Structures are given as C-alpha cells and as structure tokens.
Amino acid sequence: MNLVLEKKYTIFNIKIENLYFYLMLFFAFSMPLSRASISLCVLLFVSLWIYEGDFKNKFQKIKTSKLLVSFSLLYFLILFSLLYSSDFSLALKFVRLYLYWILIFIIALNLKKEYINKIITAFLFGMFISEFIAYGVILDLWEFGIATKQTPSPFMMHIDYSIFLAVTSIILFNRLLQKDYTFKEKLAIFLFFLSTTGNLFLSTGRTGQIALIFAIIVMFFYNFRFKIRTFIFILLSLLSIYLLAFNLSNSFNHRMKMIQKDFSHLNSGNFNTSIGIRIAYWIVSYDIFKNNPLIGVGAGDYSLAINETLDKKEFGNFVNAKEFMSTSHAHNQFLMIIIQLGLLGLLLVLYIFYLLLRTILKIKNKEHKAILLLFVVIYLASCFTDPLWYKQFTIAIWILFISFITYYELDINYNDIKKEKGIN
Template identity: 25%
Template sequence: MTEPVAIWRADLRRINGWLLGLLACALPLSTSAVSVFAVLLILLGLVEGSWWRRRREILAHPLCATLSCYLALHVLGLLWTADLTGGFEVLEGLWKLLLLPLFLTMTEPQWRRRQLVLFLLGMTAAALISSLVWADILHLPGVSPAHPTKRVFHVIYNPMLALAIFVLLHELFWSTLRPAQRVGLVVWLAFLSWNMFITEGRTGQVVFVLLVIFVLTLLLHRQWGRLLLVLAVGLPLVFSLAYQLSGNFQRRIGQVQEELSAFGLRNNTSVGLRLVYSINSAHLIAEHPLIGVGTGDFNQAYAAMNKRNSEDMPNTDNPHNQYLLTMVRLGLPGLVALLAMFWCQWRIGWSRHDPAWRLQLAFPLFFGCIMMADSYLTAYETGILFVFMGAVLYQKTATSSQQAQSADLNVALPQGEGV
C-alpha cells in the first residue's frame, strides 16, 4: 500500500471513530440523527475497508460468532413460517445488529474514553431537557411536566439513563480523580439519578436499582455483612426519598399497585396487558417448544391463542419480553442463541483482561434484565445501543490485550483505570 493511501485510510478511520461516538450521543436525542450517522458509518466504513482486511479476525470474535448464530436462526426460521412476508419484515428489523462487525473496526481501546463520553453527554443533554420540561421552564410539543419525555419514549430513555449512571459510578469508584473532579462527578451522578425518578420509565428505575446493587457488590464483595447492611438501609431510603419527592414516581408506583390488584377483573391496563401477553406467549411456547412457530408467524399464532384464552383483549406483535418473543418464534434454539450472546460478553468481562472489565460484566446484566420488560434487542435505539456497546466494550485487535492494559481509558482524566 502506498503511503498516501495508508494516511488517507488512517484519517478516515479516525473520522469513523468520531462518528461512532456522535451516533451514541444522538441515541437519546434524535432518531433521525442516529439514522444519518449510521448511514455515514456504513458508507465510510465500506470505503475505508478495514472490515474486509480484518474479516477473519472479526468473524472469529466470539460476540460476532454468537450474533451470527442468532441471526442465522431467524433466516432458518423462514423454512417453517407460513407468513413469509412477516418473516422478511422481522429480518428487516434486525438490520441494525449487522452493524456490529462494521463497528468493531471503528473503535480502539484508546478511543473508548471519547466514545463513552459522547454517549454520556447525549444522555445528560436529554436529562437536562426533560428536567426543564418537568420544572415547566421548557415547553415543547408532545411533553408536559407530568410526562417529560415524548409519548412512550420513557420505555427507551430510562434504561439508557441507568446505563449512563453506571458508567459514571464506574468512573467515580475505579478511577484516579482529584477531589474537585470527584465532587463534579458526584453532582453529575446526583442530577442523572434525580432525573431517573422524575421521568416515567419503570424498567429503567428497576434496572438502576439493580446496577447500584451490582456496584455495591463489587465494592463490598468480601464484606457481606456490611453489604447487606448498606442494602437494608440504603434501598428503602432511596425508594422513600424518590416516592416523597417525585410526583411522577409516586403516581407510577400507585398505578402498578392498582393494576396488579385489578388483574383478572380489569385486564385492559398497562400491567394487565403485559401479563396477558406473557401468559398467551407462554402457552404458545408450550405448544411449540422445539422450533417455535417460525420467524414470521408470531402475529398469527398470538391472535389464535388470544382468541382461545382472552378474546376480549387486543392482539399484539410484541409480548414486551425479548425472551418470550424469541422462544415463540424460534423455540429453545432461539433462546440458547440469545443467551449465548450475553454469556459471551459476561465471559469476556470475567476474564478481567481489560481495565473496563466491570463495565463488560455490567452490560449483559443490564441488557439481560431490561429484555424481561420489553423486546429491547428489536427496538431501534436499544438495538443500536447493544451494537455500539458491543463494539466499544468488547472489541479486539491483534494486540488488544496489551493495548487495553496500557491505554488511557479514563472518562474524566487521562489517569487511572477508568473506562
């Protein structure tokens, strides 16, 4: 390769690294911007050519291998699906997962800091906007102080906010920081944590608590008595403060209690519908445990089951649970392939070869939990988030283990372990 071409490719690779970070920044702010950045990354990535030069290495990456199995099962599932049009629509919705091999060529251990910081800045901007709406200072169409995120965006926003908070907690506890910087991080964390409970996403609030417990477990893993004491005192205190200070949180908790108590008498509620979806999906899995109903037949199969068990309830194309959706479509092999991706991420983190191993452990815990509340792997923003984090946290090069040990990965400072 001539020197000018090598320089040009290196420059293009750096541009792609920045664009990948900007895509993450746009995730909570603008779907259109995410799409624009994704298209640019595809085009520039194809031109730059690392994906081809490193194809064997990338395809051998365990996360790419397990993702390939998951996607291949969806293609194979077309063989026993009656609705081929629906099957191809499902495959079309999975296109974003195909970005993982390309994104793996657009990040390096030394770029992780920048790309995660851009994600944090995007989440902070979204939190600031929703906080101003909640305070009735900023007036935007489609939002109000009672509903500070657009329509049902809280389903996506709050889980991503929980992940951003964990990244900051990781920085606070496992980085070398000056006192002023530590104070700044505490203020930043306090703001995002407060925003978590003035917005409406219950899934995000639950996974926030789980990630905080995970942080405490990492900090006090050899002091179980102290850990149990902190959990016994801290969790009720946080819940009580959130309940007393946030009308939105108080209202959502009351709504859950009311809808659970009314289940069986009045099922056409947010919680009631989710329970009905889960029950009917479980019946479908029991009838088709080995290979499912096929990639494109969920809608038809669910409608038939709904008519048998709960004909007064509406049909759905999403049981609001990634595990149930995958098992209805593809049976036990689909579930195994799905879990294999997250097991692969967990094993990479458990090896502790990377300074960010705690993040590598936390991400599959985070994503595995939220998938019990919705089909987040198929949702647009969280599907892109999975691919972004998969590339940034788990990327490998020929010398990645050596680079990861020495690279500066600190979010706030070029010191310490950081991310």
C-alpha cells in the same frame, strides 16, 4: 503504490482510523438525541467499511470472535425464518432491525482501548443535553418534541428513555466509588448523578427504575465483594434513592401504587393491567411454544400466533386484556424470541449473554469491566419487560456497549494467540 495506499487509508487527507473514531464519538453523542442520526451513522459506518475493503482480513478476525459468530448465527436464523413466516412484510421489518447489529462488527474491529473512555464521555454529554431539555419541559421553560411534564422524554418513548437514564445513572454512581477521580471531578459527577437519577424517577418508565435496583446491588458486590459493609451500602443506597423518589416524585409514587393495584386486580381475576398483561403473555407464549417448540412461528408471525392462541383457547380472565394483546408484542424480549425462533433461538440468545458475561470477567481494566457488567445487568433486566431489540434507540445503546465487549473479546483472543506462538 503510494497513491493506492493513500486512497485506502485516507479520505480527504484524514486517516480512515481517525474517521472511524470520529464516527464512534458522533454515534455515542447523538444516539440519545436523534433517530435520524442513528440511521445516518449506520449508513456512514457501512460506507466507510466498504470503501476500506480488505474483507479477507476482516473475515479472519470475525471468525476468531465467538460473539461475532453468534450474532451472525442469530441473524441467519432470522433470515431462515422467512421461509416459514406467512407475514413476509413484518418479517422483513425484523430482518432490517437486526441488520443494525452490523455496527457491532464495524466498531469492534476498529476500536482502540484508549477510545472507550472518550466514547463513553460523548454518550454522557449527549445524555446531559437530553436531560437539560427534559428539565426545561418539567419546569415549564419550553415545550419540546414528545416530552411532557408527566413523561419528560424529549426524543424517545418513556420506557426506552428510562433505560438510557438507568445506564447513565449507574455509570456515574460507579465512578463515585472509584479512586481515579479528583474531588472536583467527583463533585461534578455527583451533581450529574443527582440530575440523572431525579429525571429517571420523574418519568413514568418503571423499566429503568426497576433495572437500576439490580445494577446497584451488582455494583456494590463488584466493588466491595461479599462483606457486611456491602449489604449496608446496598440497603442505604436503595432506601435513600427509592424512598426519596417515592416521597418527592408524584409520578413514581403513582406508578408504585399502580403496581399494588395491579396485583389486587390479579387476585380478583382481572388481567387488564400493566402487570396482568405481561403475565398473560407468559401464559400465551407457553401455549405457542408447545405447538412450535424448535424454531418458533417465524419472525413475522408473532402477532398472528398470539391472536390464534387467544381465539382458539378459553383463557377466561384474559377477556379484558385480549384487545390490547391482539395488537401488541409480548412485552418481553425473551418471549418474543421463543415465539418467533423457538428453543433454538432462545438457546442462542442465552449463549450470547453467557459469552458477554464471560468476556467481561476477563477484562483487566477495572472501570471498563464494571461499566460493561452493569450495562448488561440493566439491559438483561429490562429485556423482561420490553422487547429492546425491536426498537431503534434501545438497539443503538446495545450496539454501543456490546461493541466494547466484543472489542475486548477480540483483544483477549489476539493476546492468547500471541502467547501460543511465543510472540512478545
């Protein structure tokens, strides 16, 4: 019996719960730095989970979480869509991508509250290394990967990197408002915040730059409630950050002027711009939805549906944008869900975000509540400009922070059950 227990709970004399913790740290640290490490972590987490066994107990815990049940339903809906997807190979791609979400189950079921700050610190350290490399490219100290002076993103696309930077920036900004850190700690946090925010506006990723606006507004309302000083803080922060960025960053200045040009092109009927194409996708997606309202066209047929809609209807001003639209996704996570999974998929996704926000509001740890709320704000805002669940890096950061929220939901449910049974 002792040998069985030792095999079950240890590997190479290391407790399995410690192995989970080390894996969580490695996942958080390496996530901004390597695609391969994300895939490796999936393999290691799943292997450890299978080795550990005890699936009956795990299943009982999963059933108590509305979030985990909702994630499962979304995945089953994607699997069901294979039945009516004509492009089976593309549909399987999304089946594989959503399978990454299994890490939420594994991390949430093995997380401990005292791990969370350490895991976030590991993530921030990974981002620090990524930024160090990016600034080296900006300053012409070295060349690295796909990074350039115009798009200093060493390991991922500039849009994805802007989201990582926005999340890092708001975590640091929020810590500056807390009383739990010493002056020396806040000085280090402030310098890191400056470098992160500077990096965000030196890159060409407008998604993170815009999402940060919403996060800053929510952060001040969360910390100071609806008071006059809150509005003053918001105004001063946004003016300071965005005016400095506009005047000091040629990249940000250029991208902001491009927005003005995009709208002027729209007024003249030209949709072949970054903003114009996104608006065009809303119009095309609505037409697809009207013809496939309940369950969509299937996970694999979004591209086919977009092309058929563009071909069979006369959209006039879309002519110049058609070539790009016919070979790309809808540049919006919610539009992609509507196209692929219809109203049923959209309602399930909205329900997931509702559950996330409801759980966050019940968290008693003030800093954790703020960080998780601000993450959801940034991610939710970013979903309107890009399909974040269809790319490895943005899936990985989703997994990490949503695992924290799901852990808290499981913990809250467990405490509620204890109260019902009168257990101290």
